Amino acid sequence: MTARPTARQATPRPRSRSLRTRLLVLVTVVLVCVCAVTVLTTVLAQRAYLMGNLDDRVGDAVERDAGAAALHPELTHDLAFLDEGGRSAGLLAARVDARGDILSAAVVGQDTRPRSLSTAQTAALEGIAQDGSPRTRTVPGLGTYRVAALDAGGIRVLTGLPMDDVLDTIDGLVEIELAVAAVGLTAAGAVCAVVIRRQLRPLGRVAATAVEVSHAPLGRGQATGLTRVPERDTDPGSEAGQVGAALNRMIDHVEASLAERQRGEERVRRSEERMRRFLADASHELRTPLASIAGYAELMNRGTDRIEAGLAWRRVYAESARMRSLVEDLLLLARLDEGRPLPSAEVDMAALLAEAVWDARVTGTGHVWRLELALDGPLLVRGDESGLHQVVANLLANARVHTPAGTTVTATLETTPGTAVIRVRDDGPGIPPDLLPAVFERFTRADTSRTRAGVPEGGSGLGLAIAAAITAAHGGRVDVQSAPGRTEFTVELPVTELPPAESPLRARTAPV
Template identity: 60%
Template sequence: MLSRRDRDPAQPRARGRSLRTRLVVFMSAVLVLVCGTTAAATALVQQQLLLRDLDEQVTEAAERSQQVVDRYPDGPRRRGAPKVRGETAGTVAARFDGDGDVVTATVIADDGYPRFLSAAQRAAVAEVTADGKPHTRTLPGLGDYRLTVLTGGKVPVLVGLPMADMQRMTRALMAVEAVIAAVGLTLAGTVCAVVVRRKLRPLGRVAATAAEAARVPLDRGEVTRLRRVPEADTDPGTEAGQVGLALNRLIEHVEKSLVERQRTEERIRRFLADASHELRTPLASITGYAQLMAGGTERITPELAWQRITAQSARMTGLVDDLLLLARLDEGRPLSMTEVNVATLVAESVWDARAAGGERSWRVFLRLDASVTVTGDQARLQQVLANLLGNARAHTPAGTEITVTAEVTDTHCVVRVHDDGPGVPDALLPVVFERFTRADASRSRAGDRKDGAGLGLAIAAAITRAHGGRLDVRSAPGDTEFTVTLPRARPTSPEPATHHREP
């Protein structure tokens, strides 16, 4: 485990704090906008409701005043302000003559007695439109009023009520709403900050895991198990859990790639070591015989030295050719594809192997029609069978029975090479198709490719894969079988003939 100082994910932490701050600020701004909009809408609605109530009071007071004036048009108060029942302080009343001029206008003072309006106040009253609807006017020295003029009676009258109470109530409501909104925003912001911090905590742990994995030297060293995101932070139902789960999958892929890299490096090192060893032996022989020839020693004749140099050169050339073939197959270079007759391919390969090792018992079973073909490079496919048969001949004693069987399925052609020899050691089975894999020297029979480099089966497997097929093996003492499976070029007849040949 790394210490806090070693981890020091300063950049991820700074980014985490920035993200938390941005989220909190954003959510707070949203809350402020929502609360502000709600408060403004509420205040506007409340103001309209209060204004409507005030308009109703003004209209009722004007109707009552109109009734009094209509009842006593020539009474003693003819030139005074119209009498309004339930008059309150601040109530303004006026009446007009036939020409629409203000005859008289008064306001109820705080002591309950009416006082006449000043000229400026009368002028403001006279500007009210006589349409029976409430209007807002500012009367000098009195403030804002809601006024209405009724003209349906004998004498037009005007009544107005002050808006001060309504305005005070509106301001009080807005103040209360502002306080409530401020308290609510503070609580909501605190809750949001706590929730955001808790929700982003798993993301911080994921970032710390990613930062730790980024510091591991993946290009060198031994493969080590990388730290994973805790299972509690990989819940696919959350966004942070999805990120943690994806990071764990990425780390798994990285570990598999590291393991494969290490295996590849080990194979390359082993390949170079084996290739160097195989090439060093013939080179040493060539150098030794050349020195003997140059020294003019009588221990060996020039003809014999030349023969040995030629043999070792041929061996080295064959090894280089095999390595070059494997390199070309690894690069995926195209092969020379033609229609190859399977029966002919198997028969010729077995006859060639029998000629090289006649002390074994060779049997061939062709469970297919003579016209069955595969699409491939005939020379390379011949090399596959030659390597398999040569391997069976080299690692089995005299008298071993080697059986080659060819048969077809609906989509593939299968060739099996079976022998009843001692079999492949268990330790070699997993790597039998790898390069430079060889059995112990005691298992190679004298005269049967005892100097082989261990590339035959690797070449056979590579050629088979290049043809879209596969090469498999199963082995036990007395029962070893290599199976070559290749795609068919075209289907055969429903009832294939069965041929049995013994070379």
């Protein structure tokens, strides 16, 4: 029974060559090509030089033989000139006819008389043009010769010199060049391997950094502390340095993106916390008047006397008004959060501030109210007059509610280039430092730190939040600075127009 395979065998993938290996192969190929070209050029140049020298010797020898044969023109087969001194061993000479056929031929021996050539040897020398140009012929038994035939006024001779010395010299040169090239290639290859290894070390460190970054728990939002490529490997003057610098920039971008994501998640988390706190606070604020209304309604259902019924109705009305005010504040904040456009008109801030301070004086008779107008003329702001009035009224009400009787509250209006500045300052106990960063958040209260003098029902903690939201909707900002004995709220609004006043308002300070 033959077992069937349960899984397909994976075909092993060939391992890719490393950059170091490919560079080494490339450098080796280049060096081999350079050495080959150098050897070939040297050999060809040396061969051309040796062949030229040999050709010159052959030309001189054939002219010499032609001159010697011209002494006896009638002897067409005479080779007696080979007996003259100064003839090198291996030189061959021949007398030829007009068709190039060999009439007689001999070769000079070493310390012996010239020896006549055989028929096969002379056959190898026939058919050479008699123009004095050297040619290469292979003579059986003698080797390769460089020969030239010359017709000098009817005297026709052929002379040749052996090429063995030249060929041996060229072969020896080739062997030497190959040996030197092999040694040079080996040395150059070793040097290149060392140099390439050292030059690629920065890339190895860059790769190690990339691997370490890839192991970082980025999925869990780790935004800091990622490994960087060392500064020595970020030199822009080298390719490896450019890669290292690019990797560092990418890591910086990754960290910045992770940090931004964390900030976004933190904002979402805080927003959700604020929403939960907002719903809890709103539920608590609404539950109190609803419970009061339900209690007084139950009291009336019991058939109480007319006095108690009237008191119950008044309390129901008061709690309903309180709940209606809270709902209206919440709806206003919701509209501001949605970015709904506000009514827009020219608002005289001096008149608006004076009116708000007068209203606060009527409500808070136990405080000292002061108004300061540091203006030379009307100060106009484009916006929602009722909304801006509510901003100032909320700041004044905050000072009235959270400071004891006898506190001096000063409202100031001044201008800077392009900005109207409203300041509400009091000399009360101040805002606790731990509450100061959240003073403009919704449902923020500090009942235990700042006394609510004369306010039995308390506030909802939305006044400053509404003031900040309305100010932001008008393109302005609100700020607070507080210390024991001095608390100052500052509202800055963009000014629409500063027309010249026909009857300027001088800077003045006066109680209201």
